[in-house]
Amino acid sequence: MEASLAVDFLGIQMKNPLVLASGILGTSASIMERCAREGAGAVTSKSASPEPRAGHANPVTLAWNGGVINAIGLTNPGCREEVLLLRETHERLKALGVPLFASLFAPTIEAFGEVVRIIAEAEPDLIEINISCPNVGSEFGTPFSATAKSAAEVTAVVRKAVSLPISIKLAPNVPEIGRIARAVVEAGADAITAINTVPAMLIDAYAGKPVLKNATGGLSGAAIKPVALKAVWEIAQMVSVPIIGTGGIRCGLDAAEMIMAGATLVGVGSAVALEGPAVFSRINTELEAFMLQEAYPDLASMRGKALPQNE
Amino acid sequence: MNEKHRFQGGVMRPFRVANILHENESTHTLLLSGRLPKAKAGQFVMAWLPEVGEKPFSIHAKIPLALTICDVGPVSHAMVSLQVQDRVWIRGPLGNGFELKGSKHLLVGGGYGAAPLSFLAQEVFRQGGQALVCLGAKTKADLILVERLKRQGRELRVATEDGSEGRQGLVTELVGEAIDAFQPDCLYACGPTGMLLALADLCKQRSLPAQLSFEALMRCGVGLCGSCELPEDLCLQLGLPGGWLVCHDGPVAMIG
Ligand SMILES: Cc1cc2nc3c(=O)[nH]c(=O)nc-3n(C[C@H](O)[C@H](O)[C@H](O)COP(=O)(O)OP(=O)(O)OC[C@H]3O[C@@H](n4cnc5c(N)ncnc54)[C@H](O)[C@@H]3O)c2cc1C
Ligand SMILES: Cc1cc2nc3c(=O)[nH]c(=O)nc-3n(C[C@H](O)[C@H](O)[C@H](O)COP(=O)(O)O)c2cc1C
Ligand code: FES
Helix, strand or coil, X not given: XXXXXXXXXXXXXXXXXXXXXXXXXXXXXXXHHHHHHCCCCEEECCCECCCCECCCCCCCEEEECCEEXXXXXXXXXXXXHHHHHHHHHHHHHHHHCCCEEEEECCCCHHHHHHHHHHHHCCCCCEEEEECCCHHHHHHHCCCHHXXXXXXXXXXXXXXXXXXXXXXXXXXXXXXXXXXXXXXXXXXXXCEEEECCCEEEECEECCCCEECCCCCEEEEECHHHHHHHHHHHHHHHHHCCCCEEEECCCCCHHHHHHHHHCCCCEEEECCHHHHHHHHHHHHHHHHHHHHHHHCCCCECCCCCCCCCHHHC | CCHHHCCCCCCCEEEEEEEEEEEECCEEEEEECCCCXXXXXXXXXXXXXXXXXXXXXXXXXXXXXXXXXXXXXXXHHHHHCCCCCCEEEXXXXXXXXXXXXXXXXXXXXXXXXXXXXXXXXXXXXXXCCEEEEEEEECCHXXXXXXXXXXXXXXXXXXXXXXXXXXXXCCHHHHHHHHHHHHCCCEEEEECCHHHHHHHHHHHHHCCCCEEEECCCCCCCCCCCCCCCEXXXXXXXXXXXXXXCECCCXXXXXXXX
């Protein structure tokens, strides 16, 4: 018996379902190439914005066994510089047979249309639209992922602007994520990425102050896996487009659970902090071993297994 | 997930300044009221002062935890201005430190790069190995740890660019001679990038393995944000894989 990790995602052939999540090490061609070499099935770049952003001051990130909290503040070189970086990265990843997903965000609905047109010049395999960063609220107000209406409006604008496949990245802190997912799919999204980080903060009792310079940030890693599973499980019951299930994935069993919740691909972010990009090959090995042991010949035989309609 | 993959870093913990050693006009060593018993020479911590900021600093000693800080900007200035009993918050130890190879060790420090070397010299001493320390700085006033290392009985060579102490010139000139005379099994260095690259060349010519501790702009300190990546041309020059992260793969790079 054999177990195959290969997966067809929107017609893109991938060696395995693991995706480097946006904002984790997606800052240069060399580091994205490294993640591809160390076993990522696809690589997502750090979200790019219309203009360059320095991000927030330190402390920006803390990591412990329970998870990670960050308020990096969307540091990036701006979308024009980003296109050059993406082109170079795409060349290198092509040679390795690994697709490139390009993430972007913008402050207004109209600006999303402009940025997506610029990023599309690099012809990435997928464009991921980040409408759910919780760390820039003081600048940009409520994220567009907060309501079905604003999420669908952004989707419609980017759909009209480019023909490349697009995935909309959703936030977990909404009453009905499934309804928002349906609205963005109806507005033209080819895929859904869920979830972004969960709004959170740390306070140091001795300092009597918030720890992050930005005061609040986003929680990720082990602590949010159950939140991510529920979001993906609900979205999978509402839409039929593929889902990039992201949040708290650290081992092969986590990845299997995410696929059983209905995900086609599995995003890995915070776990990179534990052991570096080598995390991808470990999770792949563990996932394959689980599939062999439980007699799943391929990912499709596992996908959505935990959904009510498959009981 | 095995023990190796568990965080040493975690969230920050408060320490108090227990004692302050004035190394030179702009450099203080803070002895803190606590220890990092698992720390290795060459590892670093992130030190946080609320309202000011957070920056990486090499571990100068682990019991008690000590940091040697040179006043060059806002965070380091606030750190050297701390008084006994003031608090500083620490997360770490982080990164990969030096690993002693063989029994004869050549230690090279440029500027405050000397900070982790007295810790390393102690580890050499504990293992019963032999250490020769070479320190370099712009002027006599910029040197640190010279007297302490001497008191500890370490064999020491010094170079200053203006000749105000020891040999006039760059520390790399001392090192070439030291390699030939001392015949070390490995070289360990911490200091400015230019010095490290010159040392890498020297060691390559002489087929001597080197462990070089690099600096970079750090934000997360745990391998997530990408800001501390060593430029790809440097990686190529040093024979390191592309995408090398100072905080996660380093700060100590094993060369040759
Ligand atoms: C792994 C690692 C270990 C480190 N260990 C130590 C240590 O043991 N002791 C220590 O003092 N610092 C150490 N540093 C440097 C330290 O983290 C800060 O970069 C430094 O203190 C400056 O921070 P700042 O906020 O005070 O000033 P910044 O505003 O960051 O810097 C002010 C200006 O000084 C320049 N500058 C930075 N470093 C130096 C320098 N060494 N000499 C001259 N100019 C400089 C900057 O480029 C900038 O222009 C280490 C860095 C790394 C990555
Ligand atoms: C340090 C850090 C930076 C992030 N930056 C971005 C970003 O720029 N764009 C984005 O869409 N998501 C960003 N995220 C969210 C991740 O892509 C991911 O959705 C989230 O962390 C959950 O996955 P994880 O638990 O595997 O980390 C970031 C997360 C972290 C920890
Ligand atoms: S400081 Fe963030 S990756 Fe090294």
